[in-house]
Amino acid sequence: MKVRSNRLDGLGTTIFAEMSALALRTDSINLGQGFPDTDGPDSIIDVAVEALRSGRNQYPPGLGIPELRDAIVAHQSRWYGLELDPATEVVVTTGATEAIAGALLGLVDPGDEVIVLEPYYDSYVAMIQMAGGIRRPVTLRPGGTARGQAGLRPRGTDFRLPIEELRAAVSPRTTTILLNTPHNPTGAVLTEDELRAVAAVAIEHDLVVISDEVYEHLTFDVPHIPIATLPGMRERTLTISSGGKSFSFTGWKIGWATGPAELVAATMGAKQFLSYVSGAPFQPAIATALGSDADYFDAFRAGMQTQRDQLCDGLARLGFDVFVPDGTYFATTDIRPLGHEDGMEFCRSLPELAGVVAIPHQVFYDDISAGRSLVRWAFCKRPEVIAEALTRLERLTRV
Numbered sequence: 001m002k003v004r005s006n007r008l009d010g011l012g013t014t015i016f017a018e019m020s021a022l023a024l025r026t027d028s029i030n031l032g033q034g035f036p037d038t039d040g041p042d043s044i045i046d047v048a049v050e051a052l053r054s055g056r057n058q059y060p061p062g063l064g065i066p067e068l069r070d071a072i073v074a075h076q077s078r079w080y081g082l083e084l085d086p087a088t089e090v091v092v093t094t095g096a097t098e099a100i101a102g103a104l105l106g107l108v109d110p111g112d113e114v115i116v117l118e119p120y121y122d123s124y125v126a127m128i129q130m131a132g133g134i135r136r137p138v139t140l141r142p143g144g145t146a147r148g149q150a151g152l153r154p155r156g157t158d159f160r161l162p163i164e165e166l167r168a169a170v171s172p173r174t175t176t177i178l179l180n181t182p183h184n185p186t187g188a189v190l191t192e193d194e195l196r197a198v199a200a201v202a203i204e205h206d207l208v209v210i211s212d213e214v215y216e217h218l219t220f221d222v223p224h225i226p227i228a229t230l231p232g233m234r235e236r237t238l239t240i241s242s243g244g245k246s247f248s249f250t251g252w253k254i255g256w257a258t259g260p261a262e263l264v265a266a267t268m269g270a271k272q273f274l275s276y277v278s279g280a281p282f283q284p285a286i287a288t289a290l291g292s293d294a295d296y297f298d299a300f301r302a303g304m305q306t307q308r309d310q311l312c313d314g315l316a317r318l319g320f321d322v323f324v325p326d327g328t329y330f331a332t333t334d335i336r337p338l339g340h341e342d343g344m345e346f347c348r349s350l351p352e353l354a355g356v357v358a359i360p361h362q363v364f365y366d367d368i369s370a371g372r373s374l375v376r377w378a379f380c381k382r383p384e385v386i387a388e389a390l391t392r393l394e395r396l397t398r399v
């Protein structure tokens with residue numbers, strides 16, 4: 001009996017599942033998986049409860065309820081000046097994960113090459129493979145070997161986009177660039193110059209851009225620029241985001257993709273056979289959340305920035321080389337100053353050594369040498385949890 005398909009070869013279990021299970025088993029603090037340990041606003045939960053109680057429990061429309069599509073359109077207009085048609089240019093998905101899956105299955109044919117920033121979010125690799133595509137990684141690297149002041153590296157110098165390497169990665173079989181900004185796991189936020197360079201490549205070679213912007217509301221002192229706002233890009237970009245990340249309801253799995261009708265239709269074409277429709281009672285709640293006033297977004301960002309600084313300062317004090325992120329809720333460290341070389345070994349032993357879980361970067365690379373000694377830590381956790389994790393991590397410096 002054959003129980004495995006070639007499409008799944010080499011994919012194994014996602015590192016997030018492995019490390020979250022390890023955290024539970026060892027009663028460790030989970031700074032691995034990127035989910036907040038506080039829920040989003042009660043007022044938004046109330047909308048979901050009301051939807052449950054008022055009978056919004058059957059299949060909603062495949063594209064998403066009109067109320068949510070309108071709210072997504074209003075959000076893109078309000079924050080970025082992007083005007084969309086809610087009837088044809090928006091699809092609601094089961095998290096950004098399904099938007100990524102639908103886009104890649106709907107837009108990539110077997111043998112097509114997809115350029116992807118490395119380290120990459122692991123579902124990109126899985127879905128490119130399931131679509132029969134070929135990934136062409138372009139690697140974001142640390143800027144140098146020098147440790148910054150007090151262990152914190154100088155801002156904006158690491159994990160920049162190597163534009164020449166991006167140009168060189170294009171071949172006659174390239175059809176798609178899969179972008180991610182703010183970038184998981186490095187926390188880099190692509191600058192306008194970098195995005196313009198990507199846009200120039202996409203336009204010159206007539207490529208589709210799929211832009212994963214789930215951390216759009218989590219940038220710290222730098223702007224988030226959707227590539228769809230650059231000249232010539234709206235018509236070739238599918239932008240993906242998620243209510244889970246912006247409103248701290250990751251378990252609701254409400255995401256979306258927006259862009260030109262043909263890209264949305266291709267995504268929908270695959271989505272209808274993946275989930276068919278997505279979380280009916282959560283859709284009105286996310287629609288309300290998207291209309292939140294600026295205070296909500298400011299407070300959300302400010303709280304996360306405080307936690308970022310708490311974690312980064314603490315890790316630097318312990319001796320790690322810390323890459324302070326400009327966006328997302330992840331910080332990266334190099335573990336070599338503490339005498340470790342291999343991030344995977346380090347993360348597998350960390351629960352026993354210190355009762356903390358983190359994620360090794362190396363699982364997000366084709367060539368693991370580029371990220372062997374890098375480890376990702378999530379700071380979307382309450383300050384007291386981060387403080388306790390840092391206290392536990394002091395054990396590392398005593399061995």
Ligand SMILES: Cc1ncc(COP(=O)(O)O)c(C=O)c1O
Nearest residue numbers: 095096097121184214242244255
């Ligand atoms: C870059 C990136 N894209 C997509 C997702 C998945 O988002 P969702 O939970 O909405 O499926 C994540 C979640 O961690 C992510 O980091």
